[in-house]
Every structure is written in structure tokens, then in C-alpha cells.
Amino acid sequence: MNIKPKFLAPGDNSWQEDKVDIDAHVSTQFVYNGNHSLSIDLQRKRLPIYKLRNHIIYSLEKYQTLVLVGETGCGKSTQIPQYLVEAGWASDDKIIGITEPRRVAATSLANRVADERNCILGTDVGYAIRFDDCTDNTTKIKYLTEGILLREMMGDPLLTNYSVIILDEVHERTMLTDIIMGLLKKILRKRKSLRVIVSSATVDAEELRDFFNTNQSSKSRDKDTATILSVAGRLYPIEILYTVESLANYVNAVVETAIKINESEGPGDILAFLTGMDEVDRAVSLLAEHAKIVKEGQLKLMPLPIYGSLPNSEQLKVFWKTSNDSRKVVIATNIAETSITIPNITYVIDCGFVKLPWFDAETQTNSLIIAPISKASADQRAGRAGRTRSGKAYRLYTEQAFKELIDATPPEMQRSDLAPAVLQLKALGIDNVLRFSFPSSPPSKSLLSALELLYALGAINDNGELSNPLGLMMAEIPLDPVFAKCIITSGEMGCSEEITTILAMMQVQNVFIRPNSGQAAIKARIAHRMFEVEEGDLLTLLNVYTAYEKNKTNHWCQKYFINSKAMKRVTEIRIQMRKLIKKLQIPMKSCSVTVEGILKCITSGLFPHAAYLHYSGVYKTVRGNKDLYIHPNSCLYTLEQPQWILFGEILQTNKTYMRELTVIKPEWLVELAPHFYQKTAID
């Protein structure tokens, strides 16, 4: 039968360390403070938001939901929680929660507000992120990541601890923001005392108000339950400049514009946006060439790259202050649009494009597409120039082209795999996800394929209900459904030790340090080869952790080009998973018999991600017809192509690449997932 089935000191620890977080203690990242010589009280009163203080408090008496529009830096995220406490919203043991999409934002905002209120962090003002709950029973203002709030909902579906929930950065429309908004809409109906403040940029304010408003008759506005408030303008004006004609090459244009600014404009650092690492590196080297010739009376150009996969120590250079005779030119990917705020930028250059992840439900493929940015994104980029003084934004496209841009980037929900989201919603009692009120409905095709996958994994039954105990358990595990399934079966298959380790390793990016050139690149390659096995990347990761656990020193990590900070995080995640396994009463066992046990266990969860070697020499999935390739970073890349493999994910860039591979035997698919593979096995 043929089956087709914290802040590093400059120079400290050098390039080995990867990005962990640009540390929370750099408060300059988030908070504009031009009034630093004033008392804290006076400073607070000078913020643009202060004028709205009474209006906000009054509106919150009348309306259940407030959509608050205002630009970053106006003080929304730091001041509103304090106004609410001062107005008595934190009495009766209730607290005020502020969600942030990123961990650094949650911790640094909490730090800042604790400072302003002159209290110890973790008492009156606290934060909660994964592995770090810095709150106590007196906490009144709590900054938390969106993921944490969602987890809290699982234990307390009506969020009874909170009097007010503030959703920050809603314009980013992350997957979690949208899920939380949908759920809050339901909670608001049941808890009339709860208030929600949605903090956003302008574009979607009306849409969001209408979403939360329960008054459907537009004639009697006085019965509305939601309203919009706007915080006036920005601190400093930004002049926007467009090109006269559209350009052929935006990388060259970025370089030329930077040079032109240096020749004709006053002092001030430049921030340029490009789409990816390649472009950034190219622009940096072109500028570095030019920087060698310093014309008289001109500042020396100091080009600096910044992108996610850049080692931490290199990333930190963009925060260094330049000397008086030079001008910093930071060339960035989208990381500088939201995640990293570089201080003192006067000029912004915007290429007008972005790399956007796009999920195709039909082929179950994630792609990175280069797409024109949205108007909101263009304004966000421009806004990076006017944080400490007035600035200029050079848009490398025509004004007409700007007008033709879409208003906002489609919410993540509309372009992602929804299986994790649907599992969470089911666990929160949303039986019919197709009828759930999303702020923006996702494509029904994506919802259906998510349901299909969850059904195949056994997380939901024939009636579409969460299965008990499998589905319920899967929802409790903070991993993608396919991996959650692996953990659960690992108990029965006697390899939970190994599986938890592998999955903990997979949660962390950049475990391997791969210098891109020179002697170090070769050394790293040789060192990494020590861990590689023909069974694939997942087993290789297991080897890395096992070896690390015996040594656990920075010296060892350096020697083998392993990222020690990443490994420390793996250790934390692993401990957390082991606790969870205990709670779920999954037996903790080690597979002393064979590796086959582990491989089979991986198959029991990852079976929907199987691919076989087609006679044409490329891989195909059993269902789809797309040509698939082994990613060059996989340990299998240099080996003879195995007949059958499982992949962790597929990402389409220049080619469609499979990553995080495991070599399997096809009969395991039929054995472990007969409902999924038996029909196609006839061939």
C-alpha cells in the first residue's frame, strides 16, 4: 500500500547575545518628557490629556464604553488610570487594568506610573506579564499583556476584579485585542458596572464605538452606551513632504534622501523605514560608503541598522548619543514603528512599504508579502519625528499615492491562522464562533479551516463542542493546538519529559547564534553540527537543551554559539510547562526506550503538517499541491532528502519553506491519525 496520506552596558558580552527585550528600564522609550525640570504634579498637568480629565470621568458615569482617540505621547496610557483612581474607580477592592500588546510596554509604563505616584512598583501600581506577576493585594493600577488578561478570563469570565479595563494601542488590532474586544462586549452586557476604555488612533474610532454601542436606534443618541473622546493634536508639528514622481528604487531613494537632508537641513537624527533585513543592510552599507567622504561644514553620517534578528548589543547602538559633529541615520524595519522608540528623531524617511504576514486558509500557508503601508501606518511612522521637537517626514511616494492607500492595515484576525483563537473562544464558552461578534469578522474560510483542524486533533467533537477532557486540556496549554496535542499524548506515550523540553525550546527564537560572516560563522556552523541528528530539528533542539542542562554556563553557551539568554527563557518556560502538566495530571515520564517514541508522539499532534518527497524532487503536502522546500536553517538541509517529514510551520518568502522538521515513517500517520489519513491512503 502506498500511503499518500535588563540593559546591557555598551560593549558588554558582545554579539553573542541576541535580542531579548530592549529593556524595560529605558523609560525614555515610551514617555515623552519635555518638562523634566518641573515637579511631577506640574508635569502631569501639562500633558495634553489633562484638559480632558473631567470630561473622561464624567463620560464614564454616563457611558459604559469610551473610545479615546489620541496620539502616542499625549499621556493616555500613564494618566488615565491615575485619574480613575483619583475619581474613586479603584474603591471596593476593584482594580483598574490596562492591557498592552507587548511586555516591555506593560513593565515600563508600570515603572513610570509607580514613579509618578511615588510608590514601590508592585504595590499600588503593578504589572503582570508571563513569568512575572508584580502585583499584590493592594494593587489598584495593573498593567498587563493582552495574553494575561485572556488567561484571567478563563478563571474569572466576568473579570469581577476589575472596575475598568483600558485597552491600549487598539489601533494595532492584534489578534488578542480583537478577541478581547469581542469578549468584553459580552461581559459589558452582563456586568453593567464594568467600564471599558478603548485607546486608539483616529482611523477606526467610529467603527469601534459602533461595535460597543448597544443602542441600535441611531435617532436617540442619548441612549448610546459608547462614545468617542479625542485628545487634541500632537505636541510638536511635523511637516510632511512627498515626492513629485513615484520612484523606481526606494532603497536608493532612502540613501539619497538621507544625504540630501544632511546637506540642506539643520541638525537632528534621521530614522528611515524599509521592509526587511536585506534592504536595511544594503542601505546601511551604501551610506557607510558615502560617510567616508565628509564634506566641509557637514555632519558626519552615522548609519545604524535595526531589525528583530539583529543581536541585542547591535540593537542597543541606536540608543547611543551621537557626538556633535555627526548625525545618526537609523535604518529600520517595522520594529521602529511600534516596538522600539528611538529618542530624538527629527527626520523620518518612509519608503511606503511593509512586510506583512498573510495566512492563506486554503493552503494553510503563511506568507510574507511586501505591501504598501496604510495611511495610519504612514502617520505613525511620520509621528516618530515629532516627539521632542518639530520634525519633517519625507515620504518616498506621491501625495496622490498616499491618498490611495488603505486607511488601516487589515486586523490580524483577518489574515492569520485562527485555530488558536477558536480554541480559546470555545474554552471561554463561545460555542458558535461563526456567530461570535468580532470587531471585524474574519474570513469564514479561515474559521472553518480552524474548526476542521481542531476537529482533526480531537479538540472538538461532532457537535462542534470542546471535547472533555482533551479539548479542555488543550485550551489550558499556552501553545498552538497541534503542540498542545503533543503534550497531552506524551503522557500516554511515556515521553512527556522530552516533549516539554522540545516545545519549550520551540517557543524561543534565536537559540542558535549564526554570525553572518567570517571565522565566527564557520566556527558556529561546526559547533551546531554537534547537536544535529538525522531525525530532524526538533530532536536537535532536545539535544541542545540536554547538553545545556549539564553545563549551564555562559562559557559553554559561548563555545557552542548558543544564546544563553534564550536558554534561560527556555528553562523558565519548561518549568512552567512541567507545572501545568502536573496540574492537568499528565504523567511526567521519560522515554528511556527509543527515540521512536518521541517521534511518534510528535506525529500524534503534528500529523496535519505532513509532507512527502514528490518524484519531482520537491515536497508536497498530502492535500495541497504546492511545491515545498526544506528551509536552509534546518539541520536536514544538507542531508539526503527524507521521504516523509512533519513541519512546524510553512512560510512563503521567495520559495515556500518548511521549518522545524521531523523525519517520520508514513505508517505512523495512519496509525496515529486514521481519521485524517485513511481515505487518501487508497492511492
Place this chain on the structure above:
DNA sequence: GAGCACTGC
């Protein structure tokens, strides 16, 4: 021979 950015009891 390749890498937008985030997140989780």
C-alpha cells in the same frame, strides 16, 4: 542558502 513584528498559568 535565508530572516516583518508580537504574545501565553
